Amino acid sequence: xxxxxxxxxxRVLVTGxxxxxxxxxxHVVEQEGGKLEGEEWFFLSSKEADLVAYFQQYGHCYTAVxxxxxxxxxxxxxxxxxxxxxxxxxxTYQAKKEGxxxxxxxxxxxxxxxxxxLDLGRLIxxxxxxxxEIEPIILSVGEEDEVSIKEAVELIAxxxxxxxxxxxxxxxxxxxxxxxxxxxxxxxxxPDIVFTPLTEAVKMTCDWFESNYDIAxx
Ligand SMILES: C[C@H]1O[C@H](OP(=O)(O)OP(=O)(O)OC[C@H]2O[C@@H](n3cnc4c(=O)[nH]c(N)nc43)[C@H](O)[C@@H]2O)[C@@H](O)[C@@H](O)C1=O
Numbered sequence: 522x523x524x525x526x527x528x529x530x531x532r533v534l535v536t537g538x539x540x541x542x543x544x545x546x547x548h549v550v551e552q553e554g555g556k557l558e559g560e561e562w563f564f565l566s567s568k569e570a571d572l573v574a575y576f577q578q579y580g581h582c583y584t585a586v587x588x589x590x591x592x593x594x595x596x597x598x599x600x601x602x603x604x605x606x607x608x609x610x611x612x613t614y615q616a617k618k619e620g621x622x623x624x625x626x627x628x629x630x631x632x633x634x635x636x637x638x639l640d641l642g643r644l645i646x647x648x649x650x651x652x653x654e655i656e657p658i659i660l661s662v663g664e665e666d667e668v669s670i671k672e673a674v675e676l677i678a679x680x681x682x683x684x685x686x687x688x689x690x691x692x693x694x695x696x697x698x699x700x701x702x703x704x705x706x707x708x709x710x711x712p713d714i715v716f717t718p719l720t721e722a723v724k725m726t727c728d729w730f731e732s733n734y735d736i737a738x739x
Pocket of ligand 1: 589590591600602603604605606608609612624625626627628631633670693694695696697
């Protein structure tokens with residue numbers, strides 16, 4: 522850590538700990554233009570955020586991003602502890618294969634905003650290069666793009682061509698009904714941004730899961 526801080530100018534960014542965000546950044550850097558010369562990036566998971574003080578001490582520029590729920594390839598698709606859409610993609614895939622009903626936790630009524638991981642990766646790279654504030658920035662689709670879990674389940678069923686029964690298990694927790702986040706600050710900086718529509722994001726993630734079933738985390 523100490524030698525890293527002494528290596529020269531760098532940007533430090535605190536993100537959530539999710540593996541798919543790292544993969545998305547890797548992909549964006551490889552496919553859409555590598556690191557510029559002289560750029561040093563350092564990512565901290567939110568669990569390591571206390572290290573921020575360490576970087577401040579050495580005068581390095583840091584900031585934090587706050588993404589909302591994420592969907593995309595390379596996530597953990599575990600039915601027990603995956604993020605909601607990834608867990609549901611795997612559950613739907615298995616239900617189709619086994620001819621069993623799809624079981625969704627809770628009523629399906631809670632609402633969430635989902636950002637496609639590659640959109641998030643692009644935004645994180647923009648933050649590293651251009652965003653100079655220390656105050657965190659929410660990286661999210663708009664409030665108008667919030668969907669219910671039930672609507673998201675229907676997108677997955679269509680993408681995977683699942684025509685079986687969908688059971689909403691209300692003995693399981695709904696969690697928070699809403700966590701609506703405003704992307705007004707992001708919009709002020711980046712009025713040009715066009716987010717991948719959720720239908721496409723879900724379809725691309727389902728296609729990736731089906732094609733990479735053997736290697737997917739699950
Ligand atoms: C990024 C994000 O990652 C994590 O969140 P998450 O698990 O992806 O999603 P959540 O907690 O925002 O919502 C899940 C909603 O969806 C329903 N639901 C239905 N069926 C399944 C299911 O099969 N798995 C899961 N996980 N949820 C299900 C479940 O009842 C609830 O209403 C958190 O660390 C959160 O703090 C955070 O920021």
